[in-house]
Amino acid sequence: MANLIKQLLFTVVICNCFILQGQLQLNQISQVKGLSQNTINSIIQDKDGFLWIATYNGINKYDGYSMDYYSLSNGLSSNLIHNLFQDRDGNIWAGTSESGINRINPNTKKIVTFFNNSTRRRDFKNTPYFNPSLNQAASGIFFYYSPEGGYNFFGISDEDVIIDYEKNIRLKSSDSSINLVKPSQNGKHWFFSSGKGIKLSQANITHEAGKIELNLLNSNIIDSIFDDGFVIDFHEYSKNTLYFISNKLELVEIKLNNDLQIISKKEIKIFHNSKDISNIDYNLVNFLNDNKNGFWIGVNDVLINYKVVTGEIFDISYTGNNRLENKYIKRLYVDKFNILWVGTYDSGLFKIDFENKTFLSSSAFLEKEALYNEPFHKMLIKAMCEDNKGYIWLGTEGYGGIAKIKVDQLNHSLSNSKQKKWVFDYLNTSEKLQKKPFTQIKKLFSDSKGNIWVGSNTGLGKIQPLTSNTYKTEVFESTDTRRNPVFAIEEDHLGAIWAGYFGNGLFKLTYNSNTGKYDSHTYKHDPENAESLSNNIIRVITEDSNKNLWIGTALGLNKLKSNKDGSVVFERFFNKKNDDKSLSNDHVLDVFQSKSGIIYVGTFGGGLNEIILSEDNEYLFKRYTTKEGLPSDVVYQITEDSKGNLWMMHIRGMSRLNLASGEINYFEKSSVMEVDEFRDNSMLKTSSGIIVGGTTSGLSFFDPDKLAKNTTKPQLIITDFKISNESVKVLEKKNGRVILDKNINQTDKIELPYNLNSFEFVFSSIHFSNPEKNQYKHILEGFDNKWQFSTGDERRFASYTNIPPGDYIFKVYGSNSAGIWTDEPKTISISINNPWYFTPPAILIFLVLLTTIIYVFVKIRLNQIQLENKLNIKNALHEKSEELNQMKLQFFTNISHELRTPLTLIVGPLEQIMRGNINLKELTKLNSIMYKNSNRLLKLINQLLDFRKAESGNLNLMVQNDDLVSFVKDIFAAFEEIAFEKEIKFLFLSSEKQILAWFDNDKIEKILYNLLSNAFKFTPRGKSIKINIETENIGDEPHAIIKIIDYGIGIPEEELESIFERYYQTMNESINYEKGSGLGLAYVKHLVKIHKGEINIKSKLHQGTTCTISLPISKVAYSENSIIELQPQKYDFNYTTVGIDFLKEKQLNFNKIVKNDIEHSPETPLILIVEDNKELREYLAAFFTCDFRVLTANNGLEGLELTKTKAPDIIISDLMMPEMSGVEMCKIIKTDINTSHIPVIILTAKTGIENEKEGLETGADEYVLKPFDIEILKLRLNNILRTKQQWIQKFKLNFSAKTWRELSNKLDQKFIKKSIGIVQKNMDNANFSVEQFALDIGMSRSALFLKIKSITGQSSSEFIRTIRINNAAKLIKSRRYSISEIIYMVGFSDPKYFRTCFKKQFGTLPSEYAKKILQKSV
Secondary structure, eight states: OOOHHHHHHOOOOOOOOOOOTTSSSSEEEEGGGGGSSSOEEEEEEEEEEEEEEEEETTTEEEOSSOEEEEGGTOOOOOEEEEEEOOOOTEEEEEEHHHHHHHHHHHHHHHHEEESSGGGGGTTOOOTTOOOOHHHHHHHHTTTETTTEEEEEEEEOOSSSSEEEOOOBBBOOOHHHHHEEEETTTTTTTEEEEEESOOOOEEEEEEEEEEEEEEEEEEEEEOSSSSSSSOOOEEEEEEETTEEEEEEEEEEEEEETTOOOOOOEEEEOOOOOOOOHHHSSOGGOOEEEETTTTTEEEEEEEEEEEETTTTTOOEOOOOOTTTTTTTOEEEEEEEESEEEEEEEEEOOOOOEEEETTOOOGGGGSOOHHHHHOOOOGGTTTTEEEEOOSSSSSEEESSSSTTTEEEEEHHHHHHHHOOOOOEEEEEOOOHHHHSSSSOOOEEEEEOOOSSSSEEETTTTEEEEEEEEEOOEEEEEEESEEESSSSOOOEEEETTTSOOOEBBSSOOOEEEETTTTTTEEEEEEEEEOOTTSOOOSSBEEEEEEOOSOEEEEEEEEEEEEEEEEEEESSSSEEEEEOOTOEEETOOSSSEEEEEEEEEOOEEEBSSSOOOOEEEEEETOEEEEEOEEEEESOSSSSSSEEEOOSSSOEEEEEEEEEEOOOOOOOOOEEEEEETOOSOOOOTTTOOOOOTTSSSEEETTEEEEEEEEOOOOOOOOEEEEEEEEETTTEEETTTTOEETEEESSSSSSSGGGGGEOOTTTOOOEEEEEEESSSGGGOEEEEEEETTOOOSEEEETOOOOEEEEEEOOOEEEEEEEEEEEETTTOOOOOOOOEEEOOOOOGGHHHHHHHHHHHEEEEHHHHHHHHHHHHHHHHHHHHHHHHHHHHHHHHHHHHHOOOHHHHHHHHHHHHHHHHHHHHHHHHHOHHHHHHHHHHHHHHHHHHHHHHHHHHHHHHHHHHHHOOOOOOEEEEHHHHHHHHHHHHHHHHHHTTTTEEESSSSSOOEEOOOOHHHHHHHHHHHHHHTTTTTTTTTEEEEEEEEEEEEEEEEEEEEEOOSOOOOGGGGGGTTTTTTTTHHHSSSOOOOSSSHHHHHHHHTTTOEEEEEEEEEETEEEEEEEEEOOGSSSOGGBBBOOOOOOOOHHHHHHHHHHHHHSSOOOOOOOOSSSOOTTTTTEEEEEOOOOHHHHHHHHHHTSSEEEEEEEHHHHHHHHHHHHHEEEEESSSSSSSSOHHHHHHHTTTTTTTTSSEEEOOOOOSSHHHHHHHHTTOOOOESSOOEEEEEEEHHHHHHHHHHHHHHHHHSSSOTTGGGOSSSOOOHHHHHHHHHHHHHTTOOOTOOOOHHEEEETTOOOHHHHHHHHHHSSOHHHHHHHHHHHHHHHHHHHHHHOOHHHHHHHHHOOHHHHHHHHHHHHHHHHHHHHHHHHHHHHH
């Protein structure tokens, strides 16, 4: 039967028949894609755009992505569904085999079954000659034709109960029975009778007072419509224009006027001859009206389209890749998006998008036999080019070789002219090519002379056409004997041919007219040359309009540059990590220059690159990848259409880039292409503008300027609403509240409680052309900042979590696969309620409570603050008092030190004189010391008295007229010696030579002396101090401005406010400089104040200090009692002179080894005296020089340095010193293993057990209070040295393993213990040396010697020998070993040397020592 129908259809007489399969893509949906069963009985589309599909296994509701399944399990009366109908309310009616009819509410999914238990339960079953169909009149009444002889009318009550009106009403006109009903375009229904009499009527069905009224308007069609055969179906195409189809598959067009009188009748012949087709089962014929495309006829596996407007007939059922072959058509349906759906028997569902008639396949233009035999439809086409004679040359991957076809054949196939079958000219014979045919083609290229260059798997060749059917071939051998596929060929502007080998670099052929042959040159990658080719795998060669040659390789892009000397270099471009302006991927597949001159690069994995030349002539790469919308990051080839759009070939499709808008469209097999795979060089744009792509099944081609896309807007719906990932059903309660009272797609507003604030919208853009490429954009206004975009194959939902209370609007747009968007968004308002504690009444209560709590809190807090303020004031006063007491204590401690030092130098010499035995020279010296220190003591007492007077206001001001510049200059001169000795640059600057001023000489002297002494005290060597004096009017009175500027250590900013307070001592002072008394600056401020002046200090740490004194100099500034009118006498500057002497002693001291006339041996103990007071230091040095070698130091820092370099036997140190105190020095000495053994005696003026404890805790051996008896000091010193010597003797003669415990210093104890352990460990090692000893203990040999010597009085080797001899004596006492054995046990290798050492230590030979031991034991 199927063959008979095909024979009939292939004899169509329409002369301009055109096969459309190359344009219309047939896509299948079957059980594999979710269909419940593959036999399709009925197809309809509901008002929301969903497709409903009836099968023998239930109903499928399809949105383009997934199937929603209805069956017995969820309410249907049967799974055998025969027909579907949608009523005016949007309900879907499903007729079953013998189980009545089901009504499905799509919004609630509620199913109600009618007629299931009545005699009419079989009325909806398909039977021969009867195709039941439910109808609904404009009045809402349902009716259907019953095979028992009439139409049944019924309604449905609100309680879903059937309301029968008049049963089995049989409409008669003569004896005709009405068996076909179709809705008319005016809202009525056409009734057609297949019997005698009136054939066609139009009925208006009304319903009033429970009765059915039928108003019929009969046509004048009485006779049979067809001469041979009968009507099996009809449709109204336009108003009153009807098309009838007969059981012989013939068509008749009848046009009627408004009175239904025939205007015209036209027979439409489809077949060339009328064969007997009586065996056709006309129940299987589908006749479908499509207002855009005419009529569709489907029977068995044949599908015919009749165009009403043009009268054309198209057969889309025949193709080399036909999916309808041997598949029986059961149902046809055209949806609102102009997509044809073909339901089959047991083969599922097929769809055809009429709007996408753009891409043609060569399979549609070949004879059927050719589809199975042609190599170009069995192997992948990998190369194409167009020659200058209008031929397209094709090359395949396998043995297919090379063929050519006229471009005009493709042009004809795209036009509406009469179709011709394609004819290929195959060149894969040796007769045509005169040599072995080319196979495994990689690249074809047509040069300017009409030659075809061939890149194959075996190398490079050339085909030169001789005649229309004969060719001359030439093969160019590579210098490399291996197989070298050629993937790239290009001709440059000079006619040279460039070939790119896959692994053998770049090959240049230049025709030599003299020899008639080609000269060749090869360029390859050189790892040592950065200007060579980047890689030897060449994929593309392109010359641009500027005559630059671009070479794409598997590892980078190259630009060939020729130098003036003819040499060639390559500029390389690579992908750089983290640089998005570099090449996106190093594997380059194509280089293309657009008409605008821009160069584009296609890559394998990096998408498309646009080359941009920056202002700095630097090449930048702009990327287009999948992130920008490309379907794939593999871009094989690039071309350009006439509109400036770029076309890219990918593995399974093509994409188009609109450079102006940035829009990217993708065309693939699932939408409009009959393509399984594209590869390599198989893309070509012809001279006529056609773009051709080579595939595994022939050619796919199209005209880019005539691309049509489906412009029908999609139908956007929201399909589901979820809360916490659970779908919300209509009238379902969540937390006791109904969320949806109707379907989500019909809902305008949703109100949610605060705890249901995580929700999700699921949406679908209903358009079946290519649903996976449909696009979406959505936003939740009030929450999202921007639109969110997605596609159908990625995400069709919008999910939101933890949305705060508030009002929001959800909006979503949808588009079809061509980017046609809906005009308006689907909008739903969402209100998330506040929790009860955020409602206005609750907030009001909370505010009242909060106000009350705040009031109580503030009240309590204010009381607390008042109490805290009182306590703070009390504490502040207490802290201030404590601070003052501490400052006083520090002051008196310093004063005590200042007093006790001169007292020591008075009492000590006096005691020496009283003891007698002092010669005249020494007596004179001692008297001088006592006199100086008496004056110094007197000066200190006077300073204290002056400060007390100044503080109490009893200090009188006595001013007289004198030259202030000269007076200050005299004080400056007194300090010059100190400046010279300290290497300080000391400058005096005055704006005037003379300033006659009224001032108090004594007060100014003391002010300047104190300030200058401070400046010298805190200015390091090499820095500078300036005195600057000038005059300035302040108000109406002249003032002298004296500035003392030093570049010393400066004062911390936080201490500047306290610097003039009495007893205050700067913290910075204690670091490296001697502490003052704490009265100097306070005294100066009092003096300046008495002198009616002002003083201020500016300082920066480590930069210096500026002290500025402002003094009135006019007579009127002072009271008459203060003015002395006498001629000024020469001032003696006694205060400064005495102070300078003291400063010299304090600041110009130098450490030295005291020399005298007494010669001491090196064994004489060395004493280090560390004292900042020069006289006391010299006094002590002179006293001890008779019995000791003496070394002196000015402060703790110098003393520490001398200790490390000179290693004294004992140290005498003052406690309070500049740079470093005695306590700090002692602590460092006693914690250093190299010096910890040295005894230290601390001299101090500080009294009290706490101060003595502090000194002793640092490791001091003695703590002596000033003033002291120098003889007692000498006695203590000798005692310490005697104790040390006794320990040394005991170590030599009475050594034991625990002797080290008698040492006073813990570090020394650990050192000796460790040293003894090392020697004992190596007791029997005769090769154990001092060097090994030093290495084991971790010290240098010299440091080890000094340490051992100072503690034991022995050298390192003597120390080892002593321990060994003592150990030998113990072994002799044990009487367990012979003396010979003991000698070697204690590390001696020479018995004679052992006896000598033993006798030296014990005064007897070992044998005698053993006898004495034996005698004692008897």
